[in-house]
Amino acid sequence: MARNPADTALWPAPHASGAVDATVHVPGSKSVTNRALVLAALASEPGWLRRPLRSRDTLLMAGGLRAMGVEIEEGVGPDGTGEAWRVLPTGLRGQATVDVGNAGTVMRFLPPVATLADGPVRFDGDPRSYERPLNGVIDALRDLGARIDDEDRGALPMTVHGGGALDGGTVEVDASSSSQFVSALLLSAPRFNQGVEVRHTGATLPSLPHIRMTVDMLRAVGAQVDTPSPAASRTSGGSRRAPCWAGT
Known part of the structure; x- marks a missing residue:
């Protein structure tokens, strides 16, 4: 197919x-x-994120x-160079509204965190977010004892009624539609009284590298x-060392 010369303009x-002699700074990873x-x-003391990715999804998470x-304080890192975010964990409060935009990590990773809040947390987002599946996280959290109002949609908008703690335990999840269902439960598990054991029941499990990323980062703390x-x-529950990660 012939290219229109105007396209190149x-x-x-x-x-x-x-020859080119240059230094290229690769942006950090959203994941x-x-x-x-x-x-x-969820750590027990303040931590640092050095050179985090600044994007809509990460700003929505923050x-x-x-x-x-x-x-979350934004400024210069502890070594005096580069952008960094200092995270000061505090008691998670309810009576809050979280805007997830259309970010899968935000809509799936934060509901387990909200179960630890002291009161209800409402989740809402872009119209497109209403079409994205959340049933894996919602059903699993209910099985672990959480109370969630979603009008049986398995999707946004919804309210998580945080009770300040969650016992945790063993739960089955069909994560065929998103490995984020598994990562969401694992990330908050150190704050659950019994931790959590997640058993995937679906025929396929996509994005295994992202689950390995979650596991590696959990072990790092x-x-x-x-x-x-x-x-x-x-x-397992109980281990919440302060993290310090650097972007690439």
Whole structure:
């Protein structure tokens, strides 16, 4: 197919006339940044995220945690260089509203956190977010003892009635539609009284590298995580060391 010469004028690609000597700073990872924010918010002492990715999804995650009472200070890192966010975990409060936008990590990772809040937390977002499945997280949290009002939609909007604690235990989840269902439960499990054992029941389990990322980051903050198979993971309660992650 012949290319219209006018198309190339839309973006004149830069080119070098000789050898290039440059330093390139690769942005941080959204997946790492949002997991790190949750783990820092649930830690027992303040932690740092150095060179986090600044994007709509990560700002929504930070905003959701702030709505529940977590302090997140933006500034320069502890070494005096580069942007950093200092996360000061506080008692999670209810009577809050979390805007998830259309961010899958926010709408799935924060409801387990909200079960630990002292009161109800409402979750809402963009119209498109109403179409995204949340039933895996909702059903699992109910099985673990949480109270959630979603009018039986298995989707947003919904309210999580935090009770300040959750016992945890063993739960079965069909994560065929999103591995984030598994990661969501594992990330908050160190704050559950008994931790959590997640058993995937679906025919397929997508995005295994993202579950491994979650497990590795949990271990980095001292959590005991057993993964006897790709379809089963257990995180023990109690370990909440302050994290310090650096973006790439």
